[in-house]
Amino acid sequence: MSDQRRTALLEAATRAIARDGLAAPTASIATEAGVSAGSLFNYFPTKTTLLNALYLHLKRDLAAAVVEPPIPPGPLRERAREGWRRWIRWGAADPDKQRVLMLIEASHELTAQTREDGIEAMQGADSLFAEAQPAGPFADQPLEFLVATVAAMAATTMEAVAHEPAEFESRSNAGFTATWGAIGTSGRPSDTGTDERRNQS
Amino acid sequence: MSDQRRTALLEAATRAIARDGLAAPTASIATEAGVSAGSLFNYFPTKTTLLNALYLHLKRDLAAAVVEPPIPPGPLRERAREGWRRWIRWGAADPDKQRVLMLIEASHELTAQTREDGIEAMQGADSLFAEAQPAGPFADQPLEFLVATVAAMAATTMEAVAHEPAEFESRSNAGFTATWGAIGTSGRPSDTGTDERRNQS
Amino acid sequence: MSDQRRTALLEAATRAIARDGLAAPTASIATEAGVSAGSLFNYFPTKTTLLNALYLHLKRDLAAAVVEPPIPPGPLRERAREGWRRWIRWGAADPDKQRVLMLIEASHELTAQTREDGIEAMQGADSLFAEAQPAGPFADQPLEFLVATVAAMAATTMEAVAHEPAEFESRSNAGFTATWGAIGTSGRPSDTGTDERRNQS
Amino acid sequence: MSDQRRTALLEAATRAIARDGLAAPTASIATEAGVSAGSLFNYFPTKTTLLNALYLHLKRDLAAAVVEPPIPPGPLRERAREGWRRWIRWGAADPDKQRVLMLIEASHELTAQTREDGIEAMQGADSLFAEAQPAGPFADQPLEFLVATVAAMAATTMEAVAHEPAEFESRSNAGFTATWGAIGTSGRPSDTGTDERRNQS
DNA sequence: AATGAATGAGCATTCATTCAT
DNA sequence: GATGAATGAATGCTCATTCAT
Numbered sequence: 024m025s026d027q028r029r030t031a032l033l034e035a036a037t038r039a040i041a042r043d044g045l046a047a048p049t050a051s052i053a054t055e056a057g058v059s060a061g062s063l064f065n066y067f068p069t070k071t072t073l074l075n076a077l078y079l080h081l082k083r084d085l086a087a088a089v090v091e092p093p094i095p096p097g098p099l100r101e102r103a104r105e106g107w108r109r110w111i112r113w114g115a116a117d118p119d120k121q122r123v124l125m126l127i128e129a130s131h132e133l134t135a136q137t138r139e140d141g142i143e144a145m146q147g148a149d150s151l152f153a154e155a156q157p158a159g160p161f162a163d164q165p166l167e168f169l170v171a172t173v174a175a176m177a178a179t180t181m182e183a184v185a186h187e188p189a190e191f192e193s194r195s196n197a198g199f200t201a202t203w204g205a206i207g208t209s210g211r212p213s214d215t216g217t218d219e220r221r222n223q224s
Numbered sequence: 225m226s227d228q229r230r231t232a233l234l235e236a237a238t239r240a241i242a243r244d245g246l247a248a249p250t251a252s253i254a255t256e257a258g259v260s261a262g263s264l265f266n267y268f269p270t271k272t273t274l275l276n277a278l279y280l281h282l283k284r285d286l287a288a289a290v291v292e293p294p295i296p297p298g299p300l301r302e303r304a305r306e307g308w309r310r311w312i313r314w315g316a317a318d319p320d321k322q323r324v325l326m327l328i329e330a331s332h333e334l335t336a337q338t339r340e341d342g343i344e345a346m347q348g349a350d351s352l353f354a355e356a357q358p359a360g361p362f363a364d365q366p367l368e369f370l371v372a373t374v375a376a377m378a379a380t381t382m383e384a385v386a387h388e389p390a391e392f393e394s395r396s397n398a399g400f401t402a403t404w405g406a407i408g409t410s411g412r413p414s415d416t417g418t419d420e421r422r423n424q425s
Numbered sequence: 426m427s428d429q430r431r432t433a434l435l436e437a438a439t440r441a442i443a444r445d446g447l448a449a450p451t452a453s454i455a456t457e458a459g460v461s462a463g464s465l466f467n468y469f470p471t472k473t474t475l476l477n478a479l480y481l482h483l484k485r486d487l488a489a490a491v492v493e494p495p496i497p498p499g500p501l502r503e504r505a506r507e508g509w510r511r512w513i514r515w516g517a518a519d520p521d522k523q524r525v526l527m528l529i530e531a532s533h534e535l536t537a538q539t540r541e542d543g544i545e546a547m548q549g550a551d552s553l554f555a556e557a558q559p560a561g562p563f564a565d566q567p568l569e570f571l572v573a574t575v576a577a578m579a580a581t582t583m584e585a586v587a588h589e590p591a592e593f594e595s596r597s598n599a600g601f602t603a604t605w606g607a608i609g610t611s612g613r614p615s616d617t618g619t620d621e622r623r624n625q626s
Numbered sequence: 627m628s629d630q631r632r633t634a635l636l637e638a639a640t641r642a643i644a645r646d647g648l649a650a651p652t653a654s655i656a657t658e659a660g661v662s663a664g665s666l667f668n669y670f671p672t673k674t675t676l677l678n679a680l681y682l683h684l685k686r687d688l689a690a691a692v693v694e695p696p697i698p699p700g701p702l703r704e705r706a707r708e709g710w711r712r713w714i715r716w717g718a719a720d721p722d723k724q725r726v727l728m729l730i731e732a733s734h735e736l737t738a739q740t741r742e743d744g745i746e747a748m749q750g751a752d753s754l755f756a757e758a759q760p761a762g763p764f765a766d767q768p769l770e771f772l773v774a775t776v777a778a779m780a781a782t783t784m785e786a787v788a789h790e791p792a793e794f795e796s797r798s799n800a801g802f803t804a805t806w807g808a809i810g811t812s813g814r815p816s817d818t819g820t821d822e823r824r825n826q827s
Numbered sequence: 828a829a830t831g832a833a834t835g836a837g838c839a840t841t842c843a844t845t846c847a848t
Numbered sequence: 849g850a851t852g853a854a855t856g857a858a859t860g861c862t863c864a865t866t867c868a869t
Contacts, residue, residue: 024852024853025853028853043332044246044331044332045245046247046838048837048838048839049838049839049840050837050838050839058854058855059854059855059856060839060840060855060856060857061840061841061842061854061855061856061857062853062854062855062856064839064840064841065852065853065854068840069839069840070838070839070840122330125330126330129326129327129330130245131245159401159402159405160397160398160399160401160402160405161398161402163394163398164384164394164395164398165384167384168380168384168395168398171380171383171384172377172380172399172402175376175377175379175380176373176376176377176406178376179369179372179373179376182372183365183366183368183369183372193364193365194365194369196361197361197362197364197365197369198361198373200360200361201360201361201362201373201406201407202406204360204361204405204406204407204408205377205402205403205405205406206402206405207405226828247863249862249863249864250863250864250865251863251864259829259830260829260830260831261830261831261832261864261865262829262830262831262832262865262866262867263828263829263830263831265864265865265866266828266829269865270864270865271863271864271865426831426832427832430832445734446648446733446734447647448649448859450858450859450860451859451860451861452858452859452860460833460834461833461834461835462834462835462836462860462861463833463834463835463836463861463862463863464832464833464834464835465861466860466861466862467831467832467833470861471860471861472859472860472861527732528732531728531729531732532647533647561803561804561807562799562800562801562803562804562807563800563804565796565800566786566796566797566800567786569786570782570786570797570800573782573785573786574779574782574801574804577778577779577781577782578775578778578779578808580778581771581774581775581778584774585767585768585770585771585774595766595767596767596771598763599763599764599766599767599771600763600775602762602763603762603763603764603775603808603809604808606762606763606807606808606809606810607779607804607805607807607808608804608807609807628849649842651841651842651843652842652843652844653842653843661850661851662850662851662852663843663844663851663852663853664844664845664846664850664851664852664853665849665850665851665852667843667844667845668849668850671844672843672844673842673843673844
């Protein structure tokens, strides 16, 4: 039960699901991994198990891509910018991964445990942005709201990059500026809404 | 009678798909609509047709919720804030709609035509935010990028509201402030710096 | 969903299961009934449901064969003899039925309800023998023990007849005499065992 | 070591099949025997082989339980009673064995050879009852009919005991009396009547 | 236009058996 | 001999779609 085969299956699943959706037959996945249809079930007893494993696999892959190698010290904004760039690059390098991540997340296949593990795996990457919370619109909001916002912006940016890969730099930078503008203080004194006041306290 | 039944089918589909995903059987949809299994196909010749129709139906429903009744004149930001509030309220009123919209969007079922029609339907709502483009990080980006960003922020906010409906006001406001911060110029002079310049290169 | 088709399925199931055991594919059953594979499940939502329905169908078939037309009045022994003859004839006419009945009974597929219903269905036939209870070895035993004994003797007799159909009369009569000897008083005074004494009280 | 493992496999098969029916996977049997899935096939080249071996194993186990230690001399009826008691006790001690025996017998897995060997193995035990043949209802019947009848009565008695183990004595005695009444001449003169005469015709 | 049974291709999963180590 | 992963045919069941009524 080689680890290599397990990985081959996860990668094949990524391709197949990106192409055909979650309805992608386990048989195609197995074939695409160069494995017999029955063999897949030696590694993942059910399709749900496979999807959960795949989700974690991809989340960890993303998290690793963001935080490794370590981001050099510096102002928070610059470290976040570097993390962001890596994040978007990860999505640009293989759009299937991001697509599959979102498909699985939107399904009802994820167990609570897997969801938790996924959050934990992303903690290193998320913290680059989470540290900005005390100052911005999310000051009084649950941390997950901020994290979800950053993830949504990243997803949107990745999609924009996917449409025009040559514009990677431009889209990535715009996305980052937008994201930073979203979660940080705007500084505009004229900002008079309820929440802003709360946020500034 | 035909139109009434068609609507019943679309509404039943919304419930069924929110519950069971896109794999929701046409038979359950029909049953849930109080229609026989075969009848559904008199209204929508294939499931794909149904999904496309449903997508448009929901997009138009959302667009109408945002722009009707007309938003009173005023500063752009205030009009946008009102539109945003309506948008989020729409999602809070029936989370199924938003969920189904995203499920269909993430699938490969949408035709190019439907996607286009959906964009067109949302133009009124989107324009509330699109007018901010010339000033912010999306100045040199395709308009769709900005629009997608706003939609992503709205989706994230709706989800946050869905988790805790009692916090509607707080989440909605935070979401709007974040969104406005994302797409507008921030007052910080240093923010007109590095990345924007890069984008223009 | 014609009743005729349902019956055809039950009869096909009887043949297929007699031939291939409980492992008989639902597809063969359907085909053998002149119905498509999927259609079977319009009548019986699961294979287990089919087996339970089949069990009851056969039990009722047997019970009807024994008690209809009504057995003419007369001494208990003569009425029992007539019932027995009908019972064995039923098994001789279509050995598959008896075989399938036993296969299902030995499996774990039967629900408690079905088992009960089966017992109830046989009550008319069983009573021909149950009335003998107060006098014989089963006097102090649960009624089911006697009933099971009679059924086991019938099964054995049917099998013997199946091996040599020409000997129907001989085997059937021997079986009945044996059965009556089993459940009735032997009358031999020399019988000194514990239970016998009880039985004679 | 080989023989020990073979026996372990047969015992594991007994438990697994009693629990799950003949569909019990060879893999569970192997695991339950503390043997690897592949190893089972070193001992039994196919599942059918295993089932045949198991059948014989159990039949011999039963036969040995009935005739060993030797039944002391005495009147036939008393010797038969002792054999019967041992038979039933065997079934009460491990109901799985009897259940599995019947499951295999009812299947189509048995080869003619195995069936023959099984009969031969039981000869010692059967003879306790077979000697009664010349006098009773089975006088003019094939010996196997009588033997099958006794086996069926034993099976029924064992099942009755399994339902209420505390009633072992009572059920066993009733079963024996019934069996003896089935195969022997009853003292009632009227019993030499109709059917026996018919049989001799 | 409505109904709902019939269809059959498609899918996840199981399992006896094989075979490289 | 022992192991246990690999295999792939087989199976129960689902579901979009069709069609006779």
